[in-house]
Amino acid sequence: MHHQVFDLFFKATLATLEMVFASAAIAVLFGLPLAVLLTITRPGGLWPVRPIGRLLGIVVDLTRAVPFIILLVVLIPFTRFVMGTALGTAAAIVPLSITAIPYFARIAEVSLREVSPELIDAVRAMGATRTKVVRSVLIPEALPGLVSGLTVTLVTLISASAMAGVVGAGGLGDLAIRYGYQRFNTVMMLWVVSILVVLTILVQIVGNAVSARLRKNFT
């Protein structure tokens, strides 16, 4: 491969990774507390305040119902407000995070709900505060599932980040559109697809390994 082309691919891959991991980090930062709230506000939960749970559930589901490509466009003013620009890699992190937060929250919620209510009840009965139960029981006991959920989120973000190329974000998607699609460069297109496939497989392998390692001591 020509040196300049290689450079192009290298930079695009880095940009994609930056978008994916930065938005995944934000998704966990906001999505995990959201998932905890969705879980504990259920009837019979640790903190059964139904109105809060319902409200959060509606917000999460509405956000998830909007197709990413539309969200991308709708969020342009918001992105401009937050990042100062709606173009480029950094700007793409905004819509990617907004789509990943509720996505991760719902997946994480499933894992958190699988933690035995009897165990939670027991630790509560031992005199633990709710915060203690969340920190020492709910999250650690759900951790293998949460890691799997993060893996799924990362994979989804890789494909979404490629879509962000449409609105001028950098990365592999941008490369595919400008060279592969607009200039009919099929080889470039194939390269982009190959790199995306390899990234996805790598994320999946690492995610599965970490989750399996954590699950080792679980029955």
Place this chain on the structure above:
Amino acid sequence: MQNTGVAEANEMLKVEGLSKIFNGHYALENIGFSVHRGEIVGLIGRSGAGKTTLLRCLNGAENLDSGHVLVEGKNLSVLKERELLALRQRIGLVFQGFNLLQSRTVAGNISLGLEILGVPKKERQQRIQELIHLVGLEGHETKYPSQLSGGQKQRVGIARALAGHPALLLCDEATSALDPEATTSILALLETINKELGVTIILITHEMDVIRRLAHRVLVLDQGRIVEDISNELLNRGEAKHALTRSFISRENVEDMEAAGYASSGF
């Protein structure tokens, strides 16, 4: 008057006129009994008799519809959330299903009991070692619950329950998930804890055998009421008044005979 005073000081737990209603039915009806310090009381009843509900009332996990529960003279119903948490920490709980964290080792699970009490990290390590020694789990500190037998898991559960030097230990079917050998060893451990640490124990069970081996006194619960309150001594002399108590004893005898037959056939 002086006598009354002494009696009260010795009183670990007092339940008076306790009723709990679920869906218009009495789950517990006018329950009254007291337990003095150092006593082991067995609470027996068929499933659905209200045993677990009663146990939940004893540590303030249920709101009462009437009556009250006094633990070390403190009325649970009038305590604020914070005070209730503090009081719960004076009560150790042992569960049928162990309720251990799968994500933590033996030492980590025992540590949870200490963390709940707010014991500083530096002091935890030594207390964990003491507790591990007490329940006989030396060498298993770094194992996970999934690597332990049922009896060992229950030892971890007991160690965790004892973390805060509780005055009272509530055991909810603590041996029901265990095989006979593990049951024997856990009952022996509970007896040691009672004798050496002076911990008052309330045992919930549906097995008369467990009660006869360990308890000083038996309460028989039927349809939400206490139908018999009798010392183990009188029970062994066959002086139980209520038909249900006698049926528990005779059923156990049947099991004993089966067990004997089983043993003589070469196993």
